[in-house]
Amino acid sequence: MAFQAPKGTYDILPGTPFLAARDGLLEPARLAGYDYMEPPVFEDTELFARGVGASTDVVTKEMYTFSDRGGRSLTLRPEGTAGVVRAVLEHGLHHGQLPVKLRYAGPMFRAERPQKGRFRQFQQSGIEAIGLTDPALDAEVVALAWQGYQRLGLREVRLLLTSLGDPACRPAYREELTAFLTGLDLDEATHERARLNPLRVLDDKRPEVQAQLVAAPLIIDRLCADCKAHHDAVVAALDILDVPFEPAPRLVRGLDYYMRTTFEFVHDGLGAQSALGGGGRYDGLSESIGGPPLPGIGWALGIERTLLALEAEGVEVVGETGLAVFVVPLGTAAKAWAVGFVGQLRTRGVATDLAYGERGLKGAMKAADRSGARWAVVVGDRDLDADVAQLKDLTNGEQTAVPLSDLLEQLA
RNA sequence: GUGGGUGUAGCUCAGCUGGUAGAGCACCGGGUUGUGAUCCCGGUUGUCGCGGGUUCGAGCCCCGUCACUCACCCCA
Structure with a gap:
């Protein structure tokens, strides 16, 4: 055979419940008033560099960046949120009723080495609720993802939840953590990571590293009054919504824009890539891409990993209705x-x-x-x-x- | 970018100590001149990833290379 799909890509073939998963995950959000939209597959490179964060791995080594014929630097979107927020600002959607509730689905691109559950072109379904800082909204957003998984028939999804603080309490914590990490016996790469983003060291998988981290200071214990009140309210609302979660004080996400409410959905049947999806609050994102202060919260769920989870649990998803x-x-x-x-x-x-x-x-x-x-x-x-x-x-x-x-x- | 594993029919795989390329499934046809899903019979399908080497002889041994895959890293 002369050609094959490029490394890290795959063909969605007949018989896979791809559409059922992609659309099914968003169905609870649709019923909650999240309207469909989709930003372009490529954007100005600078949007991601500033939105996602220049120090993140996603931006520093995983972007598909190219120049078009006009000499513009464009990048295949590595995630959805930056583009959605850009579209909201560009079209002034935030000048209407708040929050702006949006859902989207489509391919994302990251130039990583492929492995189980990780592709260079992969699919996400996501939602964003933009314009308000209301802990009840955080809880709704989290619950909608939870309900999406439940709807598909998944029973072994676990929700990890924490708060990453905000600009009022994170800088002091960050300093404290940096001081703590500096004293540890870590390899060069890890020290470098600690310098760039100390939070990321916390979820290092290596046991010898984790052993040194047992006494590490945690942001969840250092939240300012506002963040603490917000987080407590989110937890209370999730309780009302009957969404079970596990406190995850060491949870860290790879995109710089997250603050306060941060969460991840994990599944134990997927191999090494156990994160099914994740999200959080990104109140500073709009400003970092040149917009006005505009809070927001959202998530993105990986379709390929959802499919793996369905397979792991032996769930038969009803696919497309066939012929009559x-x-x-x-x-x-x-x-x-x-x-x-x-x-x-x-x-x-x-x-x-x-x-x-x-x-x-x-x-x-x-x-x-x-x-x-x-x-x-x-x-x-x-x-x-x-x-x-x-x-x-x-x-x-x-x-x-x-x-x-x-x-x-x-x-x- | 760094490691490990695997490449044989459309799919899943077997192939001994080096001696003529196999099975199951799938597909096609027949058993039934107008009836599927079961059963029986028959049939089609190969650059053994690619290149080189050793050998009388290589799917098997050696070297190289490519691809896939799992893991590190990172994350969906």
């Missing part, structure tokens, strides 16, 4: 009739296909069976002479002759 009727014509006159009949059924919204090609009746019936259709309509020239068609129920094999004049009505 499969028509099997025998002979030229019957074929001509069938082509017209199939058209009529489709016009009435009945999913219908027919046996093309020169297969024998047996082969055509086999095709009818595999099509998943409930009904087979078998028509030969001698049926047409009698003005009937054979209507067969493929679930039980029962077949009756139905007058052609009644057939459409029976199936539609």
Whole structure:
């Protein structure tokens, strides 16, 4: 074979519940008033550099950046939030009712080494609630993701929740943590990471590192009064919403814009990449990309990982509705009739296909069976002479002759 | 970017100590001149990833290379 899909990409093939997962995860949000929108797949490189954070791995080494013919530097979006907020600002959506509630879905791009549950082009479904700082809104956003997973039938998703503080309390904490980390016996790369973003060292997986971190100061214990009150209110609201969560004081996210409420959905059946999705509050993002102060909170859920979780739990997701009727014509006159009949059924919204090609009746019936259709309509020239068609129920094999004049009505 | 594993039919894989390329599934046809899902019979499908080396002989051994994959890192 001459070509194959580029490294880290894959084909969404028939038979996978991709659409059911992508859209199903957003269904609770749709019912909560989150309208669909989608920003472009590429944006000005600077939008991501400033929005996501220049010190993040995503920006420093994982972006697909290119110059177009006009010499502009563009980047394939590595995440969705920056583009959504940019669109809100550009179109002034925040000048109307607040919060602006949006949902979106589509491909994201990061130039990482692929592995299980990690691709260079991957799909996310996400929502954003922009314009308000209200802990009840935080709880709604978190709950909508939780409900999305529940809706798909996942039962082993765990919600990790914490608060990362805000500009009032984080700087002092950051200093304290930096001082603590400086005293530790860490390798060069980790010290460098500590210098860039000390928070990120906290979720280092290595046991020898974790062992040194048991006494590390945690932001959740150092929250300012406002952040603490906000977090307490979020926790109380989640309780009311009956969304179970695990306090995760060491939870860190890789995008710089997160503050206060921060959360992640994890699953133990996925391999090393256990994060199904995540999100948080990003009250400073708008300003960092040149907009007015505009708080916001949202999440993005990975579709590929959701699919892996479904597989791990053995959940059968009902995919696309298949065919209802499969028509099997025998002979030229019957074929001509069938082509017209199939058209009529489709016009009435009945999913219908027919046996093309020169297969024998047996082969055509086999095709009818595999099509998943409930009904087979078998028509030969001698049926047409009698003005009937054979209507067969493929679930039980029962077949009756139905007058052609009644057939459409029976199936539609 | 750094490691490990794996590359044989459309798919999942077997292939002994180096000796003519296999199975199951799938697909096609027949058993039934007009009936599927079961059953029976038959059939199609290969650059053994690629290149080189050793050998009388390489799917198997050696070297290189590419791809895939898992993990580190990071994250969805």
